[in-house]
Structures are given as C-alpha cells and as structure tokens.
Amino acid sequence: MADVVAKERRILVAVDEGEQSMHALSWCLSNVISENSKDSILLLYVKPPPAVYTTLDGTGYLFSSDIMAAMDRYGYDVAQSVLEKAKRMCKDLHDVKVESIVEQGDPRDVICQMTQRLGVDVLVMGSRGYGLIKR
Template sequence: MANVEAKARKILIAVDEGEESLYALSWALSNVISENSKDTIILLYAKPPRVVYSSLDGTGYMFSSDIIASMEKYGHDVADCVMEKAKRLCKDLHDVKVETKVENGDARDVICEVAEKLGVDILVMGTHGYGLIKRAFLGSVSNHCAQKVKCPVLIVKRPKSVA
C-alpha cells in the first residue's frame, strides 16, 4: 500500500482572557497537532461588542470622545495581550502555520461564523465548566458552538487540579 500523506488541516482555536482557553490551546498542541504536519492553526479572539449605556429616563449617557477612544484602546490592548499569550504557546511549532484573527461581536456568533467562513476541519475551545444554574443564566459559548457549527468540535475542560 502506498504511503499517503495526511491532508493538511485547518484547526480553529478560540482564545479569550480565561485560563480555560489557554489550557485548551496547550492541550490541542500536545494532542491534536502533530509536529511535522502541514496543519494551519487559526487563533480566534472575539472582541466583545462595546456596551452602550442608557438611563431609564431616556436622557441617556454621553461619553466624550476621549472616553470612547480610551475604551477602544483598552479593547485592542486586551485582544493584543490574549493573542501574544496564545502565540507564545505556539512558538515551538515548526511546520505548522499559525494565523491570528480578531473579530468584533458576541463570541457565540463570531466563532460559528468564522468556522463556517473558513471551512475549518475542527474547532477547539475551552469551557468554563459552569454548573446548570450559571449556564442557564450566562449561556454556554461552547455548547452553542457545538450545536451550530458543521465541523467537529473539541471542547477541552481544564482539570480542577491545574492552577
């Protein structure tokens, strides 16, 4: 039988400020990505939408352009910090291509849309491991994505013993 080279895969890994996503990235690097593969890892950060505040009496709040610019800068700084940490974890990969993508919007929608648009082979993401009550109030990004995307989804739960 002829030696058939494995198809290069596109692996989307969702990252955020939480340790859970960096653990999922580390786990995927150890268990999913093979060192000499021609895989492409796409690190995705969904920058939360800017919150618009308004008062109940209809007058609303006015933000100066300085405050809005400061909020925008903070959002960019957080995205840069998350991506730098994630890229550092990938630094020792040799034949694996690493791309980064920062998109604006709700993480649930952004992750699903990017997975679909890029036609990825697998989506890897961490989970906060919320209980039933918290999940009911906050929703589960990983559960939402597992239900919506067409590719396989690998949800990595960080063990409690990992500090």
C-alpha cells in the same frame, strides 16, 4: 502499501482572557497537532460589542470621543495581549502556520460564523470561561 499523506488541516482555536481557553490551546497542541504536520492554527479573539450604558429612564450616557477612543485602545491592547500569549505557546511548532484574527461581536455567533467562513476542519475552545466583562 501506499504511504498515507496527511491532509493539511485548518484548526480554529478560540481564545480569550480565561484560563480555560489557554488550557484548550495547550490541549490542542498536545493532542491535535502532530509532529511535522502542515496544519494551520487560526487563533480567534472576539472582542465584545461596544457597551451601551443607559439609565432607568431610558436616556443613554454620551461619552466623549476621547473616552470612546481610550475604551477602543484598551480592547485592542487586551486582544493583542491574549493573542501574544497564545502565539508564545505555539512557538515550538516549526511546520505549523499560526495566524491571529480579531473580530467583534457576540462570541457565540462570531465563532460559528468564522468556522463556516474560514472552512476550518477542527474547532477547539474552552468551556464555561467567562471573559473579563462577565466576571
């Protein structure tokens, strides 16, 4: 009988600050990735869109560029922290390529768009996890 050659798979794992996403990644590493596979794991972190603060009369708050830059830096730092934690979980996978991607927008939409755009074979994500903003 001919040997079966495993196809290289692209596995997208959506991660955020929640425990559920790290549990989903852990499950993926234990149940989806096989030893000596040539799979690729794509870690996707979706930053929420910039918040727009308005008052009841419809006028918006204007922030200085310093405040906006500080908010952007904080969002970047959170994304990097989450991705570094996820990469550490993947460190024992010798033959698996791990990439990280940061996008901005509504996670529901961005995850679906990236799944199609990247042509992934498997999508792994936690359930009912609320990000830092919704808590």
